[in-house]
Amino acid sequence: MKRRNLLATAALGLGLAFSGGTAMAQGLDKVKACFTYVGPIGDGGYTYQHHQGALALAEKFGDKVEIAWQESVPEGADAVASITQFALQGCNIIFTTSFGFMEATQQVAGQFPDIKFEHATGFKRDHANVSTYDARFYEGRAVMGTIAGLMTKSNKIGYIGSFPIPEVIQGINSSFLHAKKVNPDVTMSIVWAYTWFDPAKEADAAKALIDQGVDAILQHTDSTAPLAEAEKVEGVIGFGQASDMSAYKDTTRVSAIIDDWAPYYIKRVGALLDGTYAQSAAWEGIADGAVEIGEITDRVPAEVKAAAEKVRDEIAAGTYHPFTGPINKQDGSVWLKEGEVAEDSALATMDFYVEGITGDIPK
Known part of the structure; x- marks a missing residue:
């Protein structure tokens, strides 16, 4: 749910769930999953729930998954530095959890094609290594x-x-x-x-x-x-x-x-581990448990x-x-x-x- 006033071209992807691209040839033995948060993990609301999903991910896979996160990252251009830092620190997949991170996610993803990027509540997938996810x-x-x-x-x-x-x-x-x-x-x-x-x-x-x-x-x-x-x-x-x-x-x-983000995080990181990961756009609701x-x-x-x-x-x-x-x-x-x-x-x-x-x- 984090986003700014970007309206006109949202229909190009949001809500039209698909799986595209080519799945990975083989899985990874271990995944470092990194999370960029717009608020503090103690906000009691949106960021808190994303962090609960990250913690559930770590619990699910144990020592096969390492998680890292940055709190209270400003939206807009300032997010580029935070996301780039994660890319340079060996993250295999980076979840950027605010709408206002959309342009920064695209920019950094273009520079690191071997890293997977997942942007919450956005619609842009300018690169093959960017997926989007949202909740209804x-x-x-x-x-x-x-x-x-x-x-x-x-x-x-x-x-x-x-x-x-x-x-x-x-x-x-x-x-x-x-x-x-x-x-x-x-x-x-x-x-x-x-x-x-x-x-x-x-x-x-x-x-x-x-x-x-x-x-x-x-x-x-x-x-x-x-x-x-x-x-x-x-x-x-x-x-x-x-x-x-x-x-x-x-x-x-x-x-x-x-908002229950845990199933999505577990599914996407699990796909990295087993080699089935592919670019996607998800917009899930009550029926899906999101x-x-x-x-x-x-x-x-x-x-x-x-x-x-x-x-x-x-x-x-x-x-x-x-x-x-x-x-x-x-x-x-x-x-x-x-x-x-x-x-x-x-x-x-x-x-x-x-x-x-x-x-x-x-x-």
Whole structure:
């Protein structure tokens, strides 16, 4: 989920899962797997979950796999030095875990063709040694939006956005559509934090939403600060983001979207070990286990829990897609007709709000 405002050409790869290129002629006896993180491993959210996946990888393969990582690497050009350092330190495969690392990953990969590069949430594969992987977070947002729409007393729900890129806009739209589906009176307020991890900014965003009368807060940022802020106000609920954020289960947090990267890391490094590794693009969701729904707590009424679980289970079964028409764009024009399902390429370039959301998407 880490990314900046790159929209126009995302459809060239994101979500169109494939395996291409030529598999390795033979496996490796040992793999050094390296991870570039945008935040600290203790952020309690997105980077924490990636690191849990790395630790699971090391546990799975024992002394056949060595892991290394760098925390809080700035996005953009500054990432080149960090990724290059890994390449020079004998890493066989480098996972760059933020959207904003996309250009840096391409640049370094072009200089080290014998090293495998895996970029999370991006779409560029300019070199044969670059693969991409992502999770369908919007599926989890559909479940959280259902809970928010049914539990809000003020009919005002809020969303803390990180950066105005397709993944975040998908999350906003999915949350609102599913809240609106169960509560036609619901409105959504959006506050942009312009950060992935900054507890002070995230807390301020949560305060701003609460001041607007919001009593259900969804977030697309990585710290637990919004939950902590919501905890101060009676009747406000929130949701774990990227990890379970279980420390708040007894108070504010009523469920969570959990990113499980471990299976992917184990699969890809396992392929390096057994010689079956090939370039690929993956976009997995609830059905694949990449997106999990955290425990729905007892604070959630039984009928609300049942409605949320129904959405989750239908997505998992492939009988329901969160972006199924009729859906109009914010200006009232038709985006999806009755029964029409959004193509992955359309989701990967999403740059509009759906009908009913007010305000403009920042440029």
